[in-house]
Amino acid sequence: MFPKLAREHAVSLACFVFSRRLLAPVNKVLFRIATAGLGLGMSGRSQPDERLLLRKMRRALSSSPLVIDVGANCGHYASMVKEEIPQAQIISFEPHPTAFGELMRIPGIRAINMAVGDESGQLTLFDHASAPGSQHASVVPGVLEQIHHGVVTAIVVECTTLDSFLEKMGDVHVDLLKIDVEGFELAVLKGAERTIANGRVGVVQFEFNAMNTISRTFISDFMRVLPGYGLYRILRTGDLLPISEEPPVRRELFGYQNVVAMKQ
Numbered sequence: 486m487f488p489k490l491a492r493e494h495a496v497s498l499a500c501f502v503f504s505r506r507l508l509a510p511v512n513k514v515l516f517r518i519a520t521a522g523l524g525l526g527m528s529g530r531s532q533p534d535e536r537l538l539l540r541k542m543r544r545a546l547s548s549s550p551l552v553i554d555v556g557a558n559c560g561h562y563a564s565m566v567k568e569e570i571p572q573a574q575i576i577s578f579e580p581h582p583t584a585f586g587e588l589m590r591i592p593g594i595r596a597i598n599m600a601v602g603d604e605s606g607q608l609t610l611f612d613h614a615s616a617p618g619s620q621h622a623s624v625v626p627g628v629l630e631q632i633h634h635g636v637v638t639a640i641v642v643e644c645t646t647l648d649s650f651l652e653k654m655g656d657v658h659v660d661l662l663k664i665d666v667e668g669f670e671l672a673v674l675k676g677a678e679r680t681i682a683n684g685r686v687g688v689v690q691f692e693f694n695a696m697n698t699i700s701r702t703f704i705s706d707f708m709r710v711l712p713g714y715g716l717y718r719i720l721r722t723g724d725l726l727p728i729s730e731e732p733p734v735r736r737e738l739f740g741y742q743n744v745v746a747m748k749q
Contacts, residue, residue, distance in 0.1 A: 524718030524726055525740035534743060535562070535690075537723025539569040542661070542688065549574060550660035553647070554594075555601045555673055558620050559587035562663060563594050573660075580610055580642035583618030600624060600644040601666070603675040607641050614638040623667035625700045632695050646676030651685070659686045668696030674710045681711065689714070689746040695739050704728065704736050707746070714746040 503512055520526060524534075550573050554563050557577035566573050575593070579585045580600035588596045600608050602624070612622040613635045621633050624642075629635045651657060659680070664670045670691040680686055689711065693704065708716060708729060717725035725745055728736050 520740055524720045525738055525742045534719040534721055534723055536565055536569060538719050541723055543570050546660050551657060552661045553659050555664045556666035557588055558584045560591040563591055567593055581618045581622050600642050601647060601673050602644045603646060603672040605645050605649055608644045609639050610642045611637050611639050621667060625668040627699045628668050628696050631699055648677055648679045651680050662686050662689045664691040668700035671702045671706055691744055693744050694741040698739055711746045713748055715749045717745045719743040719745055
C-alpha cells in the first residue's frame with residue numbers, strides 16, 4: 486500500500502498523462518468500466534443484481550413479507566419475487582391497460598390498475614404509439630421523446646398515493662417497496678410521506694437514470710424524502726455500495742442504476 490502522499494502524486498501524474506485529447510476514447514472506455522464497477526449501466530428485463538439482492542434479503546424478511554411493486558408493467562419483477570420469496574404478499578400497481586392485462590395473468594399477486602404519485606386524481610401517461618404498454622411508459626412529459634426518441638401517444642389514468650392506499654389496509658408494514666416509474670419515483674415517495682415517517686417501510690428500491698434529468702430529480706432529493714435511511718447502489722454481485730456520504734460528483738450519476746434505501 487502506497488503512503489497517502491505517494492498515492493496522491495501517482496493520481497496527479499495519471500490525470501496529467503490521461504488529460505490528452507488523443508486519449509479521450511481510452512478515457513471513455515475507462516469511464517464505462519469504472520462506472521460499471523460503481524453499480525451503473527445494467528439494464529434489461531432480467532436483472533441479476535436485483536435477483537441476488539432478493540436472495541440476500543430473504544433471511545431478514547418476515548415470514549410473510551409485504552412487497553409493493555409500483556410501476557409493475559407486465560410483472561417481470563413480481564414474478565422474480567415469487568420465485569425467490571414464494572411466501573411474499575405482492576401488491577403490484579400498473580396504470581397502462583395493455584401492460585395491466587399481462588400483469589393480471591401472474592398468479593398469486595394483487596394487481597391494481599392505477600398509477601401512484603404524490604396526489605390522488607388523474608395523470609396523463611405517455612407511451613410509444615407503436616408499442617402500447619411498453620416499459621418506457623411515463624407520466625413525465627418529455628421522457629419518451631428526449632430519452633427514447635419515440636413517437637408518443639397519451640392516455641389518462643387514475644392515480645392514488647401510497648399513504649391513502651395503505652391507510653385503508655390498516656396498520657401494515659411494507660417490507661420492500663419497489664419503484665420503477667421512469668422518472669416519477671420521487672413523487673411516489675412523497676405520496677408515502679406519512680407511511681415512511683411512521684416507520685412502516687423497511688427497504689425501498691428505486692431506479693435512477695437518465696429519466697431523472699427530465700424530471701429534474703437528484704439523489705440528494707431522495708435523501709431528503711427518506712430521512713433516517715442510507716442510500717446504496719446495487720452492484721452486479723448483489724452487494725450494496727453506500728452513496729449517501731459521497732460527494733455530488735460521484736453520487737449524482739445519471740447512468741442506469743438500482744438504488745436501495747435502508748434504515749440506518
